[in-house]
Amino acid sequence: MKAHLSLLLLLASLGACERQQVDRERLPPPEKVILEEMRSETNLAFEQLCQQFIHGLWNLFPSWALSEGYYEVAKELQVPDKSYREFVLDFAQIYERKFAALDKSQLNINSRSNLALIENFLQRLQWQYTRFKSYQWDPSIYNVSHSFALILNTDYAPLLKRLHTVSTRMLQVPEYYQAAKAAIYRPAAPQLELAIQQSTGSLEVFGEELEKTVKESQMPADAKEIFLRRMHDSRLAIQSYIHFLQNLQKKLTKSGKFRDFRIGEKLYEEKFQFDINIGMSAAELYQRAIIEKQLTHDKMTKLADQLWPKYFPSDSPPNEPLVKIEKLLNKLSQYHATKDTFKKKVEQQIPELAEFVAEKNLLSLDKEKPLVVRTTPAYMQGFAVASINAPGPYHKNANTYYNVMPIETYSDQRAESLLREYNDYILQILNIHEAIPGHYTQLVYANQSPSILKTILGNTAMIEGWAVYAERMMLDAGYGNFSPELWLMYYKWNLRTITNTILDYEVQVKGISQAEAMKLMVRDAFQQQAEAEGKWRRATLSQVQLTSYFAGFTDILALREEIKKKMGNNFNLKGFHEMFLSYGSAPIPIIRELMLADLAKQGNKFQ
Template identity: 60%
Template sequence: MKHTLTALVLLMALTACGQDSGNKDMAGKSAEATSSSDAQTETGQAQQERGDQAFASLADKMIRQLWELFPSWAVREGYYAVADQLAVPDEQQRQRVLDFAREYKQQFADIDPTTLGPGERSDLAMVNTFLDRLIWEITEFKSYAWNPANYNVSHAFSLILNTDYAPLDERLRTFSQRLQKVPAYYEAARQSLDKPAAPQLELAIQQNKGALSVFGETLDEKIAASSLSAEEKQLLQERAAKAREAIEGYIAHLQEMKTDLEKTQDFRNFRIGEELYEEKFGYDIQIGMTAQELYQRALAEKDRLHEKMAELADRLWPKYFPDREAPEDRLEKIHAVLEKLSGQHATKETFKAEVEKQIPELVAFVKEKDLLTLDEDKPLVVRTTPPYMRGFSVASINAPGPYDKGANTYYNVMPIEEFSDEEAESFLREYNTYLMQILNIHEAIPGHYTQLVYANKSPSLIKSILANGAMIEGWAVYTERMMLEAGYGDFSPELWMMYYKWNLRTVINTILDYEIQVKGIDKERAMDLLVNQGFQQQAEAQGKWRRATLSQVQLTSYFAGYADILALREEMKEQLGEDFDLKEFHEKFLSYGNAPVPVIRELMLAELEGAGQG
C-alpha cells in the first residue's frame, strides 16, 4: 500500500481589473466587480484565519497529550514538564496510544483542509501521517514483540542528569521520581517480547549493558555534589540500585532467550518482507514513489557513479602509479586509486581530535562563500559515543529539541582507541583524511547540526517534532556535494574521488536495505555489494551489514532525500533564473523545519506564486 501526503493547494489571489473606459455602465460594473472581489477576498481570509486557529488549538491539545503518553520523547525534545514520568510499555500503554491516535484522527478529520493556509495544510498532512503510523506500528508492524532493543531507559535519564535545564537538586529529584517506574518498565518489556530477531537481541544486550553506566559513577558524583538532604540522597541511591537490578535482570533474560533460541534456531526473521517494507517506506520516507521505484533508481545511479569514478581514476592514475599500466576493468582501477588515497589517515589515538579540529575550518568556509547563516551561539560538543548508544553507527548527532534550543548539540564519535591495530587500520582507511572531511560536513557543518538548529527556529512545532528522516538525512547528503561545488577542497580530484565513493555509499545503502529486507540476500552477496562495488573497507562493510539487519527503510532516507532536494534546487533555479540565490534557497528550505521534501517544495512554490502575483 502506498501512502502519500495530502495534496497541498497553492494560494491563488483573487484580483479584478478595472477598465479605463468612457462607458459609465462598464465602469460601474467594473467597480461592482472589484468590490465583490474584495469582499470575497476578505471572506476567504477570515475563513482561513478561523480554520488556522481551530487547527492550531487542536494541534496544541494533541501535542500536550502526546508528551504525557511519551515522556521520554518529550525529554529528548527539551520538554521537561513530564520528565519525572516514565511510560511503562505494557499492553495498557499500547491501548492508550491506539485510543489517542484514533481519537485525534477523528477530530482532525473534521477540519477542512481548504480552509487552512498552506503551512497549516502541510502540518495537517504530517499529523495524519503520524497518527496513521502510530496505529500501523501497534496493529501491523508490532516491533514491540520482536525488537528488544526498543526497551532502554537510559537516554532520557542521561539528558535529565547532564542537561542544565534546571538546578542540579531539582533535576536529581526528577531523576529519583522517574526511577520508581524502571522495574515495572523492564518487567513490561519482558512480558511484551515474544520471539525476537537475532540482530535486535544482540543490540539490546549490548546497549542495555551500556545503560548501566548512566546509573553508576557519574550519578554518584552528581549526588555527592548536590544539596539534597541525607534522606533524599539515600532514597535516590536505593532507587538507582533497584533500576540497575532491573536492567541486569532484563539483560539476563535476553541472554537466556538467546541461548534457548540458538539451540533451536527459532529466531524471528529480521527481514520484514515486501508488504511491510513498502508500508514502512510510505510512512517514513514520503517522497511520492514506492520503495521498489527508488531501488531501481539507485541501481541506475550506482552505474553512473562508477562511470564518474572511472573518469577520475584515469586522471589520477599517472600521478599515483607512474610506472604501472591501468587495468582494463574499471572497478579494479577505481579500487586501486581509492586504496592509494586511503593510506592518508589519522591514528586511532588522534581520530576524535582530528574531527574536532576540522569544525572551525568548515565554519570559516561557509562564511567565506556565504552559503547560509550560521548561529555560532548554539554549542556543538564533540564527544565519544555514550555506551548505551553504541553498536549502530560510526558517528551521529544528538540535537536539543525546540523546547530547549540553547542546550548542547552532541557530535558522537565512535571510540576506536581500544581497537586492535588491524581493526583500527581498516576503520581509519575507510575514514581517511578525505572522507573525514565529508563525514564532518554531513554530521556537523553545514549538515545535521546546522539543519537541526534551523529546525528549532521553525514557527511550526509540528514540523520540528514530527521529523521526516529523508529530509534530515537528505539535507546532510546534499551539503556534501554543495560544499564541494562551492570550492571546498579547491576542486581537488582526490577529494572529489573520495566524495563519489561516499556518495556511492548513500546509493548502495538503498540497494542494500531493499535487497536484504525484500529480496532476502545473504551476507556474502551483501559484502560483495559493499566491498567490491562500493569500495568499502571490511570493517565498514561488516558494520553496514549489521546496521542493515537492525533497521528497515532508514538506510534509504539518505538517497531519497538527497535526490529530492537536488531536484528541488534545480527546479527553483529554472523558476527564478538570474534571481536565484543559493543562500536564500538554503535558508528558505531550512526554515520549514523537518518537513518532508515534497511538503517543503509545495510551500516554496506557493510562496513563489504569491510573490509573483503580489
C-alpha cells in the same frame, strides 16, 4: 499506575471534547481574522486542536518529549505494558477522527501541510502497534538510559532539582523492565544482540559517577538514601533484563527459532511510505539507485584515468575499471588519522568548515549554538561510527553532541580498517554530513521554524537528504579546491549513499545473504571490510532508514533545479538554502509546496 491514570483522564477528556460541536456563532467571522493571511474559523479550530494534540503527545511519550527539550513531563516514565499500548491506539484513533472532522478545503497552506504530517504520524502509530509490532520482536527499543542521561546532562534546571526528578522517575524503572520482558515474543537475533549490548552500556548511567554526584550534592540525607536505593533498584532491573535477554538468546540459538529480521516486501513498502514520503515506491527508488550506481562508476573511472599517472607512474593501469578505481582508493586511504588522533581531527575540522560556509556565503550560521564532540555513550554504541544528538525546539540553546565511536579502544586490525575507510579525505565529507552545514546546521534551523509540528514530526528523508546534499553542495562550491583526489573519494562516499538503498532493499525484500551483501559493499562500493560489516549489521537492525539518504538527496537536488529554473536571475544558493531550511524537517514534497507558494507571494524573490 499513576502514569496510566493520567493517560486515562487525558483520553476521557478527549472523548468528551470529541462529542462537543464547534459553536460557529461564537467564533469570529473569517473576514475579521486577518493577520499575515486569512484565517478562517477552521484554521483557528485546527490550531487549537494542534495544541491539544501536542500536549497529549508529550503526556503519552515523555521520553520523546525530553529529546525535544520539553521537561514539563520529566518525572514521568510510561510503563510499556498492554494497557499503555491500548492508550496509544486510543489516542491515535481519537485524534484521527477529530482532525478528519475539519474541513480541509478551509485550511490555509501551512495548516494543510501540518495536517498532512499529523495524519501520517497517527496512521503510522496505529500501523506500528497493530501491523509492525516491533514491541514484540525488537528488545532494543526498551532502554531508559538516554532520557535519564538527558536530564542529568542538560542544564535546564539546577542540579538539585534534576536529581529529584531523576529520583522520582526511577520509581518506574523496575516496572518498565517487567513490562518489557512481558511484551517480548520471539525476537530477531540482531535486535536481541543489540539490546544486550546497549542495556549493558546503560548501566553506566546509573553507575559510580551518578552515585558520586548524589553524595556530593546538597540533597538532604534522607533524600540521598532514597535516591541511592532507587538507583540500586534500577540497576537490578536492568541487570535482570540483560539476564532475561541472554537466557532468551541461548534458548533461541539452540532451537533456531529467532524471528527473521527481514520484514518482507509488503511491510517494507508500507513502512517506506510512512517514513520516506517522496511520492514514489521503494521499488522505484531501488531501480533509480541501480542506475545511479553505474553512472557514479563511470565518473570515478574518468577521475581514476586522470590520477593514475600521478600515483602509479611506472605501472600500466588495469583493464578492469573497478580494479583501477580500487587501487587508487587504497593508495589514497593510506592517509588517515591514528586511533588516538581521530576524535581530535574531527574537532579541528569543524571551524574550518564554518569558515568556508561563511566565505562562500552559502548559509548564515549561528555561532552561539554549541557543538560538542564527544565519545559515543556506551548505551548508544553499536549502530553507527558517527551521529548527532541535537536539542529540540523547546530547549534550543542546549548543546548539540557530535558522537564519535571510541576507535581508540578497538583492536589494531579493526581500527586500521575503519581509519582507512574514514581517511583524511572521507573524514572531511563525514564532518560536512554530520556537522557543518549538514545535520547540526539543519537541526539548528529546524528549531527556529515557527511550526513546532514540522520539527517534532520530522521526515527522515529530508533530514538525511539535506546532510547528503550538503556534501555535494560544498564540493561544488570549491571546498577542497576541486581536488580530483577529494572528488574521487567523494564519489566513493556517495556510492555509500546509493548502495545503502540497494543494500537495504535487497536485504529486507529480496533476502540476500551476508556474503552477497558484503560483495555489493566491498567490490561495487569499495568499502573497507570493517565498514561493510558494520553496515551489514545496520541493515539487519533497521528497515527503510538506509534509503532516506538517497531519496532525500535526489529530491532536494530536483527541487533546487526546479526553483532555479523558475527564478532565473533572481536565484541564489544562500536564499534557496535558508528558505528550504526554514520549514523545519517537513517532507520535501511539503517543503516544495510551501516554497512555491511563498515565492509567488514574494514576487518570485528570496527575502
